[in-house]
Amino acid sequence: MKKLLLLSLCLLLAGGALFAAGASEEAVPTFEGKNVRVVIGSTSTGGDSYLIAETVSRYLGKALGANLKVDAVGAAVALDAMQTVKPDGNTIMMFHDMTYLGISFGAYDEMYSLENMTVGPRIAQNPGSAWGAKVEAPYESLAEIPEYLKKNPNAVVRMACEAGGVSHVGFIVYWQWVMDTYGADIADRIRVVIGGSTGDKLQMLWDGNADVIFADYTSLLQYTQTDDPKLAMKYMALLDNIDGVNETSYADQGITLDGKEFRFAKDFLIYLPKDFPTELVAELDVAMKSVNADPGLRADLGKMNFRPGKYLNAEESKQFIYAKRDSLQGLIDRAPSLDDLVL
């Protein structure tokens, strides 16, 4: 009986040792074979966040040997997920500059700041943010608006944008440039109207409640091509030039930030929970680098007017996005609140 017990104990110990060895092999973190939830900061499946995340995930999933599933949960839930999920690679986030702008504008708590997550590689850019106006508007570009206001002392130009987002950045850069270049009298007659979706802002334009609206370049494209007088629009400025598109940007029109050329494309990065294993970050870097060169991905993103081939590894991405955030913080701090500029 004793022998049997001893034998059992030995077998148990041997089994335990084997299990431990196996476990230690398992402990090397990898995305391979994982089901990965890719949260994005938008609930829309028609916007750039979903379209870029879904397209990149298909290619990235193959490169990682993992099953990536995009989950359009919205900014609040996505940011919270980065603070609450385990850093094991089962949940990652793909999102654009709203990741830090929400905190910079005070819409989200500091706990969601970039310092409390791990920055992964950059996956793509969307340069297509634009201002548009009705085709019969008495100015042809954003740069012409102050001149129009100078000639028409009673005129006011109302610009529709969202609070706390990329359009907010676009607006305050422009407003500050007008303020610095033309003075308070002109700047005070550029007022803001807060709008939500592109549909809401278009409705404001049709109702005569806004003169210039902010939207994605592609969402306004057909409005600039139609000759229907009620719908026809023209671009007033792009935040950044788009390859193959003959429309002027802030940089082309001389709209600067603190005297320096201003360009703003939405940078889409992978974000990960804090203390994310370096092995997994490295695996993402390698996979994203290979995917970045894939002509299929470039074609898929290109046909939606997004900018592929903008891969940066995690370390480069981190330095880039921190610098981008810091470059805007000064402007955000000194720009007047939209509450003061609202009509």
Place this chain on the structure above:
Amino acid sequence: MEVFSFGLLQIFMSLLGVCIGVIFGSLPGMTATMAIAIFLPLTYAYNLTTSLFLLLGLYVGGISGGLIPAILLNIPGTPSSICTGFDGFPMAKRGEGLRALRIGITASLIGGLISLVSLWFFTPPLARLAINFSAIEKFLIIVFALTIIAALSKGSMIKGIFAGFAGVLISLIGQFADNNTMRMVPKLFRVDLRMGFQLLPVLIGLFALVQIFQEAETGVKEEHQNIDLNHETRKFSFKDFKGQGFNLIRSGLIGTFVGVLPGVGGSAASLLSYSQAKSMSKHPEKFGTGYIGGLVASEGANNGLTGGALIPLLSLGIPGDSTTAVLIGAFMLQGIQVGPLFITNNPDIWKTILVAMGVANIFMYVVMFYPIKYIVKVINFPKARIYPVIILLCTVGSYATQNGNMFDVWAMLFFGVVGYFFAKFKFSIPSFLIGFILGSDLEKYFVDSIKGSGGDLMTFFSRPIGNAIWVLIVISLVYAFYDEWKSKRLARKTKK
């Protein structure tokens, strides 16, 4: 460029879409929007034509499936089928469940076909009409839809109006998008309540859990409903629609019209239609008691929405409701832009959409009308078995609302308790829910109107279409109060 052609694969995908859509629509907490969002990535695997047959099948099936639990269990499967239960459930209780379902399904088909015809022939003028509806008209339409609260509160008007206002107030919890300020949100729930309470957990809690709590309080007295389904008191016949033709067409048109207006929301369609049907009926007192007119109004309108909501999407690039907002992704993933030139630039895709909508409506009818006689038997399942299943489905549905958020399950439970006390103290649950559904749109369009006018409240009386809606609002309210006064007078006379 896609070529307008379809074959067996597309027909099969449409059928598959309708079947899955009906299942999604009939499960509390699952919606057509979710079904389309889940299947959207399939757009990569198939070409756009095949994808559209699948996605539009899901859309039509998902909108239609909501009537099943609304009629059989008084639990709306989707927010747009709330009014269906008002008359469908009483019919089911008196042994006319199958008849009610078939009336609802037939009304859904006709509503869907009316909207398809509108989509086919009247897209440009309807899109133009939509543009002319400013925030002011949209605000007034929401107010008009809210007047149904007065009509539903007969017998306890004050409590009904209170419940409606409470619903509006609760709907405003969360972040105010204009300046990102958090409103009425305790610090503990800053993350979970940033976007406010979600509609589906609130709806499920108020309708499903309240019934179960009430049964739990009194004890399940009847093991099941004891309805003889083999010998229904009245069987379905197309003659049931005699006298309902005008109601049916009007409801289909109301649904289409509300769909055409971006941002007004699908639930408003059936509420407006039901309210109108009641106001214009020779027998308004029968509404809410298991009257065909109410069922037809609700189902005709919510399926009428399907084609209507595609009109602004395809002609302006603006989705008419939350489900068509998801559909944009299908076009974008193929690099196709929707907007004012979509139909001109993509005539083949346009024809595909029309055919796919027609096929989906026909499949919806076939898939639901005949097999429904088996599904209806759920009403006679022992309550001890069906209630746990309902709770399970409700929990899963709530959890899935925001793709896996436990807070929504707690919210469902919370509103179940709230609804239980509402019922106990005879406050109208539907009134609360209608206030909740319409509250955020009410605020949004009020604020947008005020922004446009620079704070001048007289702006609400400044537009001809708006003034016409004011007249309808006043008529609706006067009628509701007169009806209340008349019934109270009758009650006093009867007492004497």
